[in-house]
Amino acid sequence: MGKIYIIDVTNRDGVQTAKLGLSKLAKTMINVYLNELGIFQSELGFPTTRHESNYIKANMKLQEMGVLQPIRLGGWLRATAEDVSRAFEFVPGLRHLNLSISTSSQMIHGKLRSITSEQQVIDTAMKALETARRCGAESVGINAEDASRTEIDFLVRFGLAAKAGGAARFRYCDTLGYDNPFTIYDACKRLAEEVNMPIELHCHGDLGMAVANSVAGAMGVVDGGQDAYINTTVNGVGERAGNADLVAVVLALKKSKGLARKYKLGMPVRLNVAWKLCRYASYAFKVPIPINQPGVGANAFAHASGIHADGVLKDPQNYELYDFSELGRGEPETVETGREICSGEYGGISGFRHIMGKFEVNLENRANAEDILELVRYANVEAQKPLVEDELLFIVKYPDVARELLTLAPLAGS
Numbered sequence: 001m002g003k004i005y006i007i008d009v010t011n012r013d014g015v016q017t018a019k020l021g022l023s024k025l026a027k028t029m030i031n032v033y034l035n036e037l038g039i040f041q042s043e044l045g046f047p048t049t050r051h052e053s054n055y056i057k058a059n060m061k062l063q064e065m066g067v068l069q070p071i072r073l074g075g076w077l078r079a080t081a082e083d084v085s086r087a088f089e090f091v092p093g094l095r096h097l098n099l100s101i102s103t104s105s106q107m108i109h110g111k112l113r114s115i116t117s118e119q120q121v122i123d124t125a126m127k128a129l130e131t132a133r134r135c136g137a138e139s140v141g142i143n144a145e146d147a148s149r150t151e152i153d154f155l156v157r158f159g160l161a162a163k164a165g166g167a168a169r170f171r172y173c174d175t176l177g178y179d180n181p182f183t184i185y186d187a188c189k190r191l192a193e194e195v196n197m198p199i200e201l202h203c204h205g206d207l208g209m210a211v212a213n214s215v216a217g218a219m220g221v222v223d224g225g226q227d228a229y230i231n232t233t234v235n236g237v238g239e240r241a242g243n244a245d246l247v248a249v250v251l252a253l254k255k256s257k258g259l260a261r262k263y264k265l266g267m268p269v270r271l272n273v274a275w276k277l278c279r280y281a282s283y284a285f286k287v288p289i290p291i292n293q294p295g296v297g298a299n300a301f302a303h304a305s306g307i308h309a310d311g312v313l314k315d316p317q318n319y320e321l322y323d324f325s326e327l328g329r330g331e332p333e334t335v336e337t338g339r340e341i342c343s344g345e346y347g348g349i350s351g352f353r354h355i356m357g358k359f360e361v362n363l364e365n366r367a368n369a370e371d372i373l374e375l376v377r378y379a380n381v382e383a384q385k386p387l388v389e390d391e392l393l394f395i396v397k398y399p400d401v402a403r404e405l406l407t408l409a410p411l412a413g414s
């Protein structure tokens with residue numbers, strides 16, 4: 001029986017969302033939390049983009065140090081041999097990749113100018129796959145962009161070619177959120193049966209069905225005899241109406257009527273990290289969590305009406321499907337209401353020592369306190385808002401990694 005895994009794409013689809021962005025330190029913190037949560041892979045960014053190089057290399061270093069283990073770090077790029085070569089030139093030692101190409105006739109004719117036929121789509125992607133494997137990639141996923149508007153027979157042919165070329169997974173992208181749970185179940189079951197390889201589900205929320213489609217697609221893949229890999233983002237951020245929300249997907253897999261009996265997660269997901277991760281992502285993206293967000297919204301466990309309040313007080317299970325503590329909620333949190341000393345790009349050593357003292361880090365006798373402060377200043381230049389406790393502790397603990405990921409050198413080597 002196939003299992004279900006999560007590949008989170010917050011640091012790729014999430015950050016390519018219009019009007020949103022994350023600092024390199026924030027992307028790193030997301031990877032750290034995703035690892036803590038038990039996510040199979042983080043699609044951490046764009047290895048062909050110059051300003052991502054140091055961030056990706058620094059995160060790969062964290063992996064070697066055992067900090068980002070066992071999570072896998074995967075890069076996303078277009079499925080062309082040129083882009084793959086560039087990725088390995090910028091980030092040697094890259095291990096996991098997803099290569100993306102459009103497969104629908106709408107996009108072949110309406111978007112790709114140099115490619116005019118389905119066969120050319122296959123040839124281009126296979127050349128990219130071959131290049132990636134020659135460069136030493138350990139696992140390569142092949143993405144069919146706009147798969148939901150692509151003829152299924154072509155998707156099967158494309159998948160079979162990817163499998164023959166040594167791809168590890170096939171990504172079914174419902175790029176425009178066009179599928180519904182029934183259509184995606186059928187398509188992905190057939191792909192799993194006929195292509196006979198693990199399938200990724202990449203769903204968007206243009207019709208409000210990203211989570212439902214991801215779960216239904218994964219059920220189709222498992223029923224077709226393969227492992228399924230659901231793409232998620234923290235708080236559902238992503239292009240346009242967003243991607244499938246990580247917490248909602250995991251809650252659905254664990255709590256939905258009878259589902260978990262047959263469709264099982266391949267790795268345990270520690271949902272009690274969710275509250276910390278979602279709150280952090282909200283702060284880092286500067287996007288509030290909707291009050292009715294599953295699991296982590298302010299109202300997810302709030303009751304006012306007489307009948308509901310009475311019922312939940314008698315027995316929470318009357319009106320709650322799961323307990324708030326499962327999401328890591330319920331711990332008291334301190335909010336500063338008086339004098340506050342914050343980190344900032346123009347901060348000094350005295351204020352910095354004061355902040356770190358509150359976190360029980362004594363920098364009085366540390367010879368490198370000034371160096372760490374300098375890194376904190378640079379981190380603030382990028383973040384443009386006060387760093388949170390975990391970010392500051394990360395810099396204190398891993399100053400060399402922080403230095404690398406904060407280094408943006410636009411003119412060097414271009």
Ligand SMILES: [Zn+2]
Binds near residue numbers: 239
């Ligand atoms: Zn997407």
